[in-house]
Amino acid sequence: MAQKTPRLFYLLLTVLFVLNLLQAAFTELIYDEAYYWYYAQNMDWGYFDHPSMVALLIKISSLFFTGELGVRFMSCLLSVGIYLIVWEIIDHPKKREYVIHFFLLLFSMTLMNAYGFFTLPDTPLLFFTALFLLLYKRFLNNPNIYISLALGVTMAALMYSKYHAVLVILFVFLSNFKLVFNWKAWLAVGIALVCYVPHFLWLMEYDFVSIKYHLFERPNQAYSFEKFTLGYLVNLVAIFGLLFYWVYYALVTDKRKDQFSKALRYLTYGVLIFFFVSSFNRRVQTQWIIVISIPMAIIAFRHLLENEKSRKWMFRMAMISAILLIYARAWLIYQPLLPILYEAHGNKNWVMDLKSKAGDVPVVFENSYRQAPMYEFYAGKPSFSLNNFMYRKNQYSIDGSEDRVRGKDVLYVTKYRNAGDVQFKHPDSSVFYGSFLKDFQSYRKLQCLVEKENENEPWELKIHNPYEFDVPLENLNFAVAYSNAYKQVKEQVSLEVTSIDEQQHILKSKDTVFYSFELPKSKKMEKPSYFRIGLANKGLLTGLQGMPTKIE
Structure with missing residues (x-):
């Protein structure tokens, strides 16, 4: 050659x-x-x-x-x-x-x-x-x-x-x-x-x-x-x-x-x-x-x-x-050189601005698997993306990054609220608010499986704990996320569940707990096509721990 x-x-x-x-x-x-x-x-x-x-x-x-x-x-x-x-x-x-x-x-x-x-x-x-x-x-x-x-x-x-x-x-x-x-x-x-x-x-x-x-x-x-x-x-x-x-x-x-x-x-x-x-x-x-x-x-x-x-x-x-x-x-x-803003512009600036306000505490971003790694890259500090029912799963949903922030004081950053301890402006003009939280806890890896043997019986819910530690059940909120035919989440409704064992207050590591529930009525959708079960520690929005389930 x-x-x-x-x-x-x-x-x-x-x-x-x-x-x-x-x-x-x-x-x-x-x-x-x-x-x-x-x-x-x-x-x-x-x-x-x-x-x-x-x-x-x-x-x-x-x-x-x-x-x-x-x-x-x-x-x-x-x-x-x-x-x-x-x-x-x-x-x-x-x-x-x-x-x-x-x-x-x-x-x-x-x-x-x-x-x-x-x-x-x-x-x-x-x-x-x-x-x-x-x-x-x-x-x-x-x-x-x-x-x-x-x-x-x-x-x-x-x-x-x-x-x-x-x-x-x-x-x-x-x-x-x-x-x-x-x-x-x-x-x-x-x-x-x-x-x-x-x-x-x-x-x-x-x-x-x-x-x-x-x-x-x-x-x-x-x-x-x-x-x-x-x-x-x-x-x-x-x-x-x-x-x-x-x-x-x-x-x-x-x-x-x-x-x-x-x-x-x-x-x-x-x-x-x-x-x-x-x-x-x-x-x-x-x-x-x-x-x-x-x-x-x-x-x-x-x-x-x-x-x-x-x-x-x-x-x-x-x-x-x-x-x-x-x-x-x-x-x-x-x-x-051009009156257009691209995503490669201004990232160091917003990261350094936020880092100066967060100090040494880890930053948890709500619904942003994009901003979390960008912050970690330029700030050199750990971060985590906590996804709720309105956001898709990603690498943060399956890896061990949750362990880096669990039990620690964190700065919780979101653009869906209008108040917080700190705020910063993204280059695209979006305003984000951050709140300092103590003893942060999240359980996004809990696995939910729903089953129903026949139409006249309630739904069965199995929750499996894959963690190496026990999870206190009384700290959990339950919700159901309703989706349209294209699996777009349109609504979240609180879910009341009935425990098979009312004496069980702890979900042990690698163990499974059983509940039953009736689907609550949707307040926004006339006829939802899918639902998914979500869990969260109290004070946080629920995630999407269950698979999309077709509503017949």
């Missing part, structure tokens, strides 16, 4: 790497990055929202640097790796003449540009998608055990990056049915499954909490063409920016017959169609379709090499895009 690649390629690659390093070092974290940084403080084989690759990247970055670069260094490395791999995949004889065009094309892809320095699960997803395609191309040319081994490890790395990476693997394999009869292909699959065993075991240990949330618990909303399907189509334009026309034109006019080109088209069309169909059920986020950036970059650059007219227009649009994106990058560092 070194003998064939022009020096200009390595020069531009170095410039890109330095640019991304500077961007990573001087741009404040966005909230998702802070959340994934929080992952990395306790390494595991899985987390509530995603598998563990993003946490691993941050952990490795922190070995070399501190601060923001200690979160993003590996993303900068993977970004230049993507450019190298895509360049290697393209074996067109004219590519050496258009190195600048190649860099401008990839740099102009908006999300690929952003993931050159932001550390999100999509960052490794893009890198391993590119690596998977390179290895697959080599497998087609020379299938051997070593390529199978590399393919297997890469497929596992894809799945450790993000769950929907399975689409990448699935659509590439669907493009070549002969792989069904190729034992070396099955060897790759077997190696991938073996490498993924630790995550399977993690899922079993946590009762498949991630799968349950994404498939069954995640709130949705009524179908809206503008928000769902039209929004999805707008996203298809957004990921390629000003080059979208030529990129998609390259796709629809690509007629190459070789097996690898077929795989590129299957992967791209497969992902596009899958999420188009999904858009009729839920809103499709832009980053969900980011994987098509890799095959589309390959297809678009080959089109650029072979079509002079397209090449001229793509170069012009890419130059404009690059200028706009560089300006946007500068704005990420220095907000006054």
Whole structure:
């Protein structure tokens, strides 16, 4: 590769790497990055929202640097790796003449540009998608055990990056049915499954909490063409920016017959169609379709090499895009360049303001798995996100972070109240109030299971205590949260329960207590579709310890 690649390629690659390093070092974290940084403080084989690759990247970055670069260094490395791999995949004889065009094309892809320095699960997803395609191309040319081994490890790395990476693997394999009869292909699959065993075991240990949330618990909303399907189509334009026309034109006019080109088209069309169909059920986020950036970059650059007219227009649009994106990058560092506030702006300021008022006590944020890790990152002090019935579950719901604040004096921060001991203003102008609480107690890990044998009998409620300590039952409040057909919580109503054993006042560690109850009448909803049981220590809003239960 070194003998064939022009020096200009390595020069531009170095410039890109330095640019991304500077961007990573001087741009404040966005909230998702802070959340994934929080992952990395306790390494595991899985987390509530995603598998563990993003946490691993941050952990490795922190070995070399501190601060923001200690979160993003590996993303900068993977970004230049993507450019190298895509360049290697393209074996067109004219590519050496258009190195600048190649860099401008990839740099102009908006999300690929952003993931050159932001550390999100999509960052490794893009890198391993590119690596998977390179290895697959080599497998087609020379299938051997070593390529199978590399393919297997890469497929596992894809799945450790993000769950929907399975689409990448699935659509590439669907493009070549002969792989069904190729034992070396099955060897790759077997190696991938073996490498993924630790995550399977993690899922079993946590009762498949991630799968349950994404498939069954995640709130949705009524179908809206503008928000769902039209929004999805707008996203298809957004990921390629000003080059979208030529990129998609390259796709629809690509007629190459070789097996690898077929795989590129299957992967791209497969992902596009899958999420188009999904858009009729839920809103499709832009980053969900980011994987098509890799095959589309390959297809678009080959089109650029072979079509002079397209090449001229793509170069012009890419130059404009690059200028706009560089300006946007500068704005990420220095907000006054644009009259728009982004979540990377002002986080150090609000954290330092709150830290000065909280002192050394831990800060508990109500319903904010985003602000809790941001505070902990910049303040260097422990924090916790306490979720109630109006908020979704997250990593704070399943890990041991609750133990860091239980029994301690804390500052309880919320934006849902209009008074407190302290207050601070968020950069988005939201005002938050904090109240100092002594001997803070919460029991969000208590597990509630409801059953009903027949329609004429009351509901049965089982409460299991997974903690290593006993829980006083008289300190608990019970409530039921009613949801609509889309599992959006609309109301909470106090719940009266009847204990099977009225003499039982303590729920011992690892033990289960039994209650019965009748569902109270909803005051706001004519006909709720789901309900969930919630518990809380007195003085706090109840959580969502139960699963959504259909109301017949």
